[in-house]
Amino acid sequence: MRAATPGVSTVRSTTSSTVRCVVASRSNLWRGALLVGLIATVGCSHRHARPPVTSVEPRGSVHDYVATGQFAKARQVAFRNLDDARDSRNPSAIARAELDVGEVMMRLGEHETARRYLFAVDGRGSARERQTARAFLALSYHRAMEDALARTYFERLEPTLVSPRVWPEVERAFGSIAPRVVRADVQPRTAWGAAPFRATNADPMGPITRITVHHTAIAADTTSIADATSQMRSIQRTHFARGWAGIGYHYIIDSAGRIWEARPIAYQGAHAGNHELNRGNIGVSLMGDFEQHHVPKAQQDACAQLLLDLCSRHGVRPDEVKGHCDLKHTQCPGAHLARLLAELTPTRTAIAQAKRGHSVPIAASGGGVRHYHTVVRGDTLSRIARRYGVTLTALRRANPGTSDGLYPGNLIAVP
Numbered sequence: 126m127r128a129a130t131p132g133v134s135t136v137r138s139t140t141s142s143t144v145r146c147v148v149a150s151r152s153n154l155w156r157g158a159l160l161v162g163l164i165a166t167v168g169c170s171h172r173h174a175r176p177p178v179t180s181v182e183p184r185g186s187v188h189d190y191v192a193t194g195q196f197a198k199a200r201q202v203a204f205r206n207l208d209d210a211r212d213s214r215n216p217s218a219i220a221r222a223e224l225d226v227g228e229v230m231m232r233l234g235e236h237e238t239a240r241r242y243l244f245a246v247d248g249r250g251s252a253r254e255r256q257t258a259r260a261f262l263a264l265s266y267h268r269a270m271e272d273a274l275a276r277t278y279f280e281r282l283e284p285t286l287v288s289p290r291v292w293p294e295v296e297r298a299f300g301s302i303a304p305r306v307v308r309a310d311v312q313p314r315t316a317w318g319a320a321p322f323r324a325t326n327a328d329p330m331g332p333i334t335r336i337t338v339h340h341t342a343i344a345a346d347t348t349s350i351a352d353a354t355s356q357m358r359s360i361q362r363t364h365f366a367r368g369w370a371g372i373g374y375h376y377i378i379d380s381a382g383r384i385w386e387a388r389p390i391a392y393q394g395a396h397a398g399n400h401e402l403n404r405g406n407i408g409v410s411l412m413g414d415f416e417q418h419h420v421p422k423a424q425q426d427a428c429a430q431l432l433l434d435l436c437s438r439h440g441v442r443p444d445e446v447k448g449h450c451d452l453k454h455t456q457c458p459g460a461h462l463a464r465l466l467a468e469l470t471p472t473r474t475a476i477a478q479a480k481r482g483h484s485v486p487i488a489a490s491g492g493g494v495r496h497y498h499t500v501v502r503g504d505t506l507s508r509i510a511r512r513y514g515v516t517l518t519a520l521r522r523a524n525p526g527t528s529d530g531l532y533p534g535n536l537i538a539v540p
């Protein structure tokens with residue numbers, strides 16, 4: 126955050142308007158999810174043939190049948206529960222039942238069906254149900270040998286929110302495909318709906334020699350993708366209003382540790398305070414107010430990973446990684462983050478090692494996937510295909526099982 130003076134009053138006014146904005150977008154999302162849910166309920170009803178009703182209906186719970194490997198019974202109970210939940214029109218009961226159906230179908234190897242139900246949960250369940258649905262999506266892609274997508278879901282999981290019944294299995298499955306040298310996984314500007322960068326209003330970056338770490342000074346939880354992307358757009362509006370070419374920082378890290386590309390690295394930033402300070406200087410900002418709050422662990426890890434990646438990629442020396450307050454008189458990046466910075470900055474040895482393992486390109490997890498699009502309300506597969514200039518067929522092939530419903534926050538692989 127630019128702070129010509131200590132600038133606390135500016136920060137306060139930004140805070141309240143952003144919080145309002147986040148709250149408003151949340152309630153809209155919820156309404157949207159409800160609407161989509163209703164449509165999906167009507168549209169999907171009985172599309173998947175229920176197994177024939179046997180004379181003796183199984184009476185146990187889905188999870189007990191899963192635990193004992195009785196998948197046919199688990200499937201029968203799961204679909205029966207889903208019908209009951211739909212009759213009750215209770216959205217959380219529907220989400221829970223869909224989660225069970227998704228799990229059972231995943232375990233039966235019917236991945237397209239499984240994903241259809243799991244995507245639906247991802248759009249409307251509680252935080253725990255959404256995370257658990259994503260864990261099952263990760264397992265589903267893993268079992269289908271689609272490791273790039275599997276890893277993308279796995280890396281975005283919050284272990285404490287995934288059902289403890291499921292987490293150990295997920296962790297075991299992904300031990301085998303975790304890459305040895307982890308490159309920072311940067312979400313491209315398209316993933317948060319960036320407006321075109323006003324390049325005529327910016328200087329070229331030139332040789333990169335340093336990195337400055339900031340905080341956004343906005344105390345808001347951006348753990349969900351919807352909140353994080355909404356905040357990216359909000360920061361963009363604020364920085365456009367200052368007459369800048371786009372967001373002043375190059376990268377922004379949200380509360381869950383996702384890294385978002387903010388300003389193309391080809392252009393000099395607007396973050397350190399003046400032209401001289403911005404020259405050859407990459408701006409990295411962490412969402413949050415770390416004068417007030419501690420830095421979440423996931424965000425710390427992502428910051429360390431990004432700094433390592435940037436230092437090795439651009440040849441920046443560790444002593445050129447600084448907090449904003451080291452360059453000028455400001456509270457940025459906040460006392461809590463400033464104290465951590467030495468720990469998050471890579472050592473010379475780590476940089477040398479990362480350079481040798483320089484194989485996985487940034488913002489690409491391989492598997493022919495160029496990037497991931499985060500679904501926003503109103504998206505359709507054909508609209509996404511048009512936006513990225515790919516054919517609908519190619520997009521469908523890269524995302525089996527998503528054709529029946531797109532939910533805000535889903536990740537769509539763009540080939």
Ligand SMILES: [Zn+2]
Binds near residue numbers: 126127338
């Ligand atoms: Zn700053």
